[in-house]
Amino acid sequence: MARKGDIVIDIERCKGCEVCLEACPNQVLAISNAVNSKGYHYAVKVNSNCIGCANCAVVCPDAVITVYREKK
Amino acid sequence: MARKGDIVIDIERCKGCEVCLEACPNQVLAISNAVNSKGYHYAVKVNSNCIGCANCAVVCPDAVITVYREKK
């Protein structure tokens, strides 16, 4: 089974482009109703299915996401 | 046998480049010792072996030569 992972979203940088949503294999991400100070609806983690694959972070144009994964 | 030909050289236009000499199959042409008013040693006809092939005229960069050939 995949290892467990987690992410940190720097919501002030997020522009709500949803590219990370597409990239996540486990539908961990969604777009919030709230906006950040730039007026963007930002990405949020909606479950704990993250496996720390970093796909979301790798495709994020704004380098918003930091990824962690439990060590073997 | 090849038909007979003849050429007329407009010596004032000639720049003595010798390109026509190279192109003539019958060594009809040579460069004169005299110069024209531009200071060029111009091409002259030195024999009557011309067959009117027009090679000289065709390669002449300065459109110096007019070619005639006896009609069949």
Next chain:
Amino acid sequence: MADSLIDPGNLVYKRTDVLNDRIMHYCPGCGHGTAHRMLAEAIDELGIQSETIGVAPVGCSVLAYYYLNVDMSEAAHGRAPAVATGIKRVFPEKYVFTYQGDGDLAAIGTAETIHACNRGENILIVFINNGIYGMTGGQMAPTTLEGMKSSTSPRGRDISSMGNPLKMTELVAQLPGTYFVTRHSVHTPANVRKTKRALKKALEYQKLNKGTCFVEIVANCPSGWKMTPVQSNKWMEQNMFPFYPLGDIKVPE
């Protein structure tokens, strides 16, 4: 529980220090950001930050110097390869790259691009092909596809009056001065990773003095294309890639 994972020991991905922490001005979902990051990571991983000099001409990425944490020069529209030549010729030991849009590289800068490549300048040219003039508001670029709409081809690009989309990358691959020519994208994790590998390779080759390395990145421009970012990536796969197929075009033997 999950919180316990957030610990430096478990870190698998964070933004590279070769990007500073300014928020980029790009539109949401724009490929420029990802391309910047990959370039930054490549520089980071090669440990050449202090020996790298970049050139970004006008285009949406004109402010690349504001985000990439390396010494950089802004260049006039289309002239980045000439500016990079000037830099590389006085600093042959440094790593020099340009980062150019398709309007820049393939329209006004055609001569500079062709000639830098033909001279085999030992530089890396990063070519962001989004099929449009992003910065100026979505006009037709030399790379705009047939039938594609833009603000200056509102009924779609009409080849007979506006000309053909130009495959600049294939052209420069013909030139003996280029050493490594390849085409990538940054719209999926796998493609992003491939792009980084290509950029790293291209920078490494610069040490060999074998000629110009040319990395095209086919990218989206959600604003110019008038699509959402996710739509634009789909559209790119369906329309751009068939015409601009991804993959290596010229590789060192």
Next chain:
Amino acid sequence: MADSLIDPGNLVYKRTDVLNDRIMHYCPGCGHGTAHRMLAEAIDELGIQSETIGVAPVGCSVLAYYYLNVDMSEAAHGRAPAVATGIKRVFPEKYVFTYQGDGDLAAIGTAETIHACNRGENILIVFINNGIYGMTGGQMAPTTLEGMKSSTSPRGRDISSMGNPLKMTELVAQLPGTYFVTRHSVHTPANVRKTKRALKKALEYQKLNKGTCFVEIVANCPSGWKMTPVQSNKWMEQNMFPFYPLGDIKVPE
């Protein structure tokens, strides 16, 4: 006796009226003169003198308008394809040609050349490749061969610092906008005749509106090469043709 031959009835070759009778300023033996004459003869034989507009940019042939008996526009260095585009777009029914040197077409004018060809402008581009900047006194051109001496490559062209000789004709043949691309010479009677046929064909094709026709003429520059005309033609055969092989590169199907 021979004199009797000189009679209009026996005429087999005389200068065409599409050349006026000014003495050309070209150096002795220079290929420009022959190329002019072939172009003039092609226009003459097609009977399109009154519908033809030419463009000659700077280069030794900048005065082409002074010899060719058609309406012509002098153009800035490298910009003939743009000027011709301007003409053709307002006069789509006319025959429009450019007559450009290699410095002009393949250095400063690279962008204009590539883009006119890529747009498929329905014009004829005549490209005189003499591997040198003739007019300005024999400097290196983009087409100067490796090792070839010129006033700016006095020890011969060194590829590593000066770049590669550029095969512009092969490049434009890659572009979908070109319809007919071919390479010729005017140094022997046979080649001269072939060149004329190519020029005629290219002009005729203009009626079809199928794209740009591009006729390269590899030519000598005795002054720039510092050879006699006859030597220069030999040298051209031995050195230029292997690198710039004569023949058709792209022909209509």
Next chain:
Amino acid sequence: MTEEIIIAGFGGQGVLSMGQILCYGGVMQNLEVSWMPSYGPEMRGGTANCTAIISDQLISSPVLSTFDTAIVLNQPSMDKFENTVKPGGLLIYEENGTTRKPQRTDINICAISAFEESVKMKNTKVFNMIIIGGFLKMKPVIDLENVIKGLKKVLPDRYHNLIPLNEEAIRKGMEIIKPEHVALIRDIHS
């Protein structure tokens, strides 16, 4: 009568077209108008704004540093333009988009919840029309009928079916605008 207005917010909030609609409305009412955007996609992100001037005299300068009315739709715009309102002028701010209340006491201040209202109307596209309504309530410089005519000019033909919805939004805006602070009301016909 001269009314000098600045409208500012995020790109995408319809800031520029609000100004245009008001100006076209002014033209319909035979007034002089001038509209000037903070232009240029060369400058991405940040705020967009436009200056709209409606007057019964020839307009000399299309660019101004102080305004009769500021309409601000987000916090950065409030920060930037609150101080540009002339004493006795009007500041309208959108409640959802801003995080703090205006500070000035020498001007008239109104709040409007246009975003909320547009969600209620199930069409966030009418957001800016609601605000136009609010503005016209406070400063009836142009008749509603002429504003609608102006709208027809700005809207592509294929959207003309949406005119009634937009008119409704304007009326809604007139209803929901909330004066929060009243200073000396400057005569709008000065």
Next chain:
Amino acid sequence: MTEEIIIAGFGGQGVLSMGQILCYGGVMQNLEVSWMPSYGPEMRGGTANCTAIISDQLISSPVLSTFDTAIVLNQPSMDKFENTVKPGGLLIYEENGTTRKPQRTDINICAISAFEESVKMKNTKVFNMIIIGGFLKMKPVIDLENVIKGLKKVLPDRYHNLIPLNEEAIRKGMEIIKPEHVALIRDIHS
């Protein structure tokens, strides 16, 4: 002393280098010099010419419209420059290259058959040195020794073996120059 010379002929007759050799010679003799060609391969055909000025004072203008001496090597140059010789000045013309004699009577006129002579010397390359010789005979503004030094500057090293031949040509020129018309001789040291 100021000597202002124009040298004109066909390209390829060594017109430009004649002027250069004289000027370098002048430098060797510690004089001020100026040499100015009619330049530019952008202008093909026609005549080439250069202006050489040798003086013991600072030279103000390198470009002149009248000259102390004109050396003309072909007919077009004679046509163009005969009238630019100052009264009392000197005109030297090459006989083979020109088709008519000069007309003026207020100047000194010399003919020189340099081409013929060079053919006799079996080296047409010394043509221009013969003419230099003729000029120096008439106007000994520079010592032969310094002219030879100047020549060394102009000639690439690999041709230095030809110096004696050139010196011979200069002397020959001094011999064969033929004064044809003598007007008032202006003092060359004026």
Next chain:
Amino acid sequence: MKGNEAMAEAAIRAGCDAYFGYPITPQSEIIEYLMHENPAERTGMVVLQAESEIAAINMVYGAAGCGKRAMTTSSSPGISLKQEGLSYIAGAELPCLIVNVVRGGPGLGTIQPSQSDYFQAVKGGGHGDYKLIVLAPATVQESVDYVKLGFDLAFKYRNPVMILSDGIIGQMMEKVELFEQQPLLTEEFEWATVGKKPGRSSVFVTSLQLKPEEQENVNHRLQAKYREIEKHEVRYESFLCDDAEYLLTAFGSCARITKKAQEIAREKGYKVGLLRPQTLYPFPTVAFNKLAGQMKGILTVEMNAGQMVEDVRLAVNGQTRVEHFGRFGGMIPDPEEIFQAFEQKIIGG
């Protein structure tokens, strides 16, 4: 209508045959509008997006050489690239219209409005002695009218005409009345490359002269033409100059703002006139010279570091003090600060 769009519509209506352009802010709306309008269908006008500004100006050279109404538009950096082409067009005496929607420089600068290309436009940014006729609109209406006037002058004098607009005029919207559609030119000019008709000699369009004597003649002809233009084509507008003791002067958008400053000054009791040159070349030298005598001081207001002020000083020739007030780099002066500058530099100075 936006100023830029209005100019584009005016081009179609003025019977322009060919437009060649390249995108650059703040003028891209011109080509966008044209592409959208598709005038090929309305009038037969050609619209082509060129590969660069240099290509565009040379396309104009080609089309203008055919005796057609040709135009290009750009903004500052793009106009710099056109300088060689402009010099060629002036040298070959071709009529055409160039629009510069000026932005802040130097270099890439800003995209905000500026007037810092005055010198480039009137003194000749390209090489050689040549002049463009330079029109400076202050309203969207004038932008429109000057397109037509520009083509008329261009053909009258066979000379390139430049409209020096700026980001304000290009981007703003105001009321405008458009003139009626003009027919396309059908005349075959004897100087134009239209194909050599039998019986006439071939035409060539060129700025080359091998002999300096001939080039000097060309220059004399050009200079004579410029004298004619200076005699006949000066245009300016003046406001309340009769009783004025002080003069404000400004061109283009800046003149609108300065007019408001004039109002402020008049309100405060200063007798201030305003002179607005509408043609920057030919410059209203005589008008300034005549007015200068009655003035205690002149203030030029420009969105640059001081350019037109030199032409004003040349015109005034020492008769009175001429000062400059400028904002630049894309900053726009407001009427109040202009008035303050007036008080400080002219009244107080």
Next chain:
Amino acid sequence: MKGNEAMAEAAIRAGCDAYFGYPITPQSEIIEYLMHENPAERTGMVVLQAESEIAAINMVYGAAGCGKRAMTTSSSPGISLKQEGLSYIAGAELPCLIVNVVRGGPGLGTIQPSQSDYFQAVKGGGHGDYKLIVLAPATVQESVDYVKLGFDLAFKYRNPVMILSDGIIGQMMEKVELFEQQPLLTEEFEWATVGKKPGRSSVFVTSLQLKPEEQENVNHRLQAKYREIEKHEVRYESFLCDDAEYLLTAFGSCARITKKAQEIAREKGYKVGLLRPQTLYPFPTVAFNKLAGQMKGILTVEMNAGQMVEDVRLAVNGQTRVEHFGRFGGMIPDPEEIFQAFEQKIIGG
């Protein structure tokens, strides 16, 4: 040595790091000489023939941005093409040297000497408010010296410097003394792109400002720098001005010829002075202004249709009459006709 060659040799000796150029008459000898000398071996200097003038000026931009001594040379049409690049270089405040060996314009014109690019050089042929420092050599010796001076000024002010030569100075040969070889620069300037050292933030070379406020600040900084340059770097030469009642003025090669005309005038008993600006920007405004009071008239002599005359008039500010005499299009005035013009326009006028 030919003027052009002497300048090329001077560039090597001045420790120039990089030359980028493109052939054009009458300046091609510069790159030819450099290629022949192969300074890569003598000093390590890079010499590259670019694909165009535009590429060349942008290569200069790149190399200058590295804090290196970079230069390019061209002639009029080529200089027009460099205008955008020059504006960028001025905006980014990079030091570099540009040589314009002027020929007759406009357009392709002639290859003969001219001074008709004065306006382009001093008023800013490119867009925006910027200034080049412009040096006008009158002798081959000055051409040489100004190469060194030019680099020094360029680095002192981080500003592009132009040497405005012409076909006469470039093509003529005269005696010249060359200075000693200078070492190449080794300093790493803090404004230069040399690779981001750890501990310092990254450097960027740019002329872009998004905000007009910032662009205005840049412009203020530039203008302040120009005021400094105007204060410290004016250079001119005057001859017999003390007792003069009339003044001749000319620059570059034309000043040599005018000097001869001055001699003629003095011989005829006219008290004529000569002022020769060596820096065209900064212009010797103060010197002219001071002298003007004592003059009954001033004649500027230029190989153009009247360009520097405007700066003279601005300096003189109406104190006395300023007339212009010019030959152009490649024609060169001779001393006699200058004297005649003086008699006619100044004495008789």
